[in-house]
Every structure is written in structure tokens, then in C-alpha cells.
Amino acid sequence: MLIPKGEAIELGKRGSFRDIIRELSESGFSGYVEVSYKIDELSKGKVLFNKGKIVAAGIQRIISKKEVVGSDALKELLSLENCVADVYALTEENVAKAMEWNKKAVVKELPEGEEKVEGGLSEKVITTPDEREAILRKYGIRMPSQEEIDQIIINALEGSYELLEPTTVSTTSFESLKRALEETAELYLGKLSRKVIDVIESCTSAEELVERFPEIRSAAKSLVVFVSRKKIDEMLSEMERIIGEYI
Numbered sequence: 001m002l003i004p005k006g007e008a009i010e011l012g013k014r015g016s017f018r019d020i021i022r023e024l025s026e027s028g029f030s031g032y033v034e035v036s037y038k039i040d041e042l043s044k045g046k047v048l049f050n051k052g053k054i055v056a057a058g059i060q061r062i063i064s065k066k067e068v069v070g071s072d073a074l075k076e077l078l079s080l081e082n083c084v085a086d087v088y089a090l091t092e093e094n095v096a097k098a099m100e101w102n103k104k105a106v107v108k109e110l111p112e113g114e115e116k117v118e119g120g121l122s123e124k125v126i127t128t129p130d131e132r133e134a135i136l137r138k139y140g141i142r143m144p145s146q147e148e149i150d151q152i153i154i155n156a157l158e159g160s161y162e163l164l165e166p167t168t169v170s171t172t173s174f175e176s177l178k179r180a181l182e183e184t185a186e187l188y189l190g191k192l193s194r195k196v197i198d199v200i201e202s203c204t205s206a207e208e209l210v211e212r213f214p215e216i217r218s219a220a221k222s223l224v225v226f227v228s229r230k231k232i233d234e235m236l237s238e239m240e241r242i243i244g245e246y247i
Helices: 017-026 070-078 092-101 129-138 146-163 171-202 206-211 213-221 229-246
Strands: 007-015 031-038 042-050 053-061 067-069 083-089 115-117 120-122
Touching (some): 007 017, 017 031, 017 053, 042 070, 171 229
Antiparallel strands (some): 031 083
16 A cells, blocks of 8 residues: 555554554544565554544555555455554545555555444444433433434535545655655666656656556566565565655
């Protein structure tokens, strides 16, 4: 998953991955959680949140480079016990960018056996009026009036519209981004970098560069006859990091 660089909130957070993301869901968190682990092979997983709701998830296999996305990725991550995760906050603008860049990783529904509660995860769903009233009494929560409910809906819709507003990167930042990517290509590939640089140079905006990153990846991997796969993968990982920092 390609995600803009976030603000580190907590590094080395320990516990089961399920408990970690449930806690973030309940707090209305916007950002992402990153965890490295090994089941069959070393992997890196990310879960993206928007105001407490899990909106996308992805796993990158380190050796095979295979990707697992969406609900399948979330299901695997939920199986992690005693993991160490890093938590990064994102602005609404950067959450919107991450959602746009990772459409294939969108979590449309929680894995089978999980229940949805305000975007988070729970092992029990409140299904009867008596259960609901008992919970409200326990925590001293007052049921909102119809007018308050209407206002909550209006506020939620306005927030959604704001999230969909287009975001841009200044021309100066975009030129700096292209230059940084081209220098990275030259560092790893030397004279063979021309093919990769041509794709970068042909992009006219940061958005186009992100959309065409698969072309950059393909151009780089076509050089595997001349450059080791490991070196190419390291270059592409560095490019993803640079894009995340600039955008």
C-alpha cells in the first residue's frame, strides 16, 4: 500500500493486532497501523483508518513480492498475536489520498465471523432494545433526540463531502519529487535508469505519477537481466518512501 508519510503516534505498540485496531477504532482514529511479521514468509501489513472506520488493508510479502489486499489482508492480520505495531496519524487530506491510491485494498466488508460496530471490530452485537438500554445505563449515555440525530447525519455528510474535495501538490514540490525519484533511479541503476526516468519525466502531476507507478515498477523490473532483483526491489521501496514523504 502506498500511503503518505504520517505522524508517529506510538511506535512499538504491543498486543494482539485485533486489540490494537479495536482500540483505534473506538477512539475515532484517522491514520494507519503498520506491522511486520512472519507466518510463511516475512511480510509487512498496513491497515488504514478514517475516523475510526477501517477502510483499507494490505500485505506485502518481502521475498516473493506478492500482495494481499482488502478483507483477505485484514483477516490474516487479525490472526496476529503478541505483535509489535507502529501507529501513524494522517490528516483528512492524506487519508483521502491514501484511499484514492489504494482502491484495490478497500475493505468492503469485515472477514467472516467479525461484526461491525461503528467501523471497528467487536465479538458481540447489541441486537435487542433491552441490551441497548442496559449498555446506555451502564455508561450514563443519554439517547439523542431526533433533532440531534438529524444534525449528526448532516455533520457526517458534510465531512464526507470535505473528504472528497481534490487535493494538489504545488509545482515546486512536484518538481522536487520528480528530481528525488530520478536521482534514486540513477543511484541504483546507473546508466540503465533512463527507461525508468522517462516514465517519471512524462508525468505532469503528482497524482499522475502515483497512478503510473506500476509503469515505473514494470520499467525497472524489465532490467532484471542486468540488475539484481534485490537491488530493483530496494529502489522501488525507496521510491515509495519518497513519494509518501512528498505527497
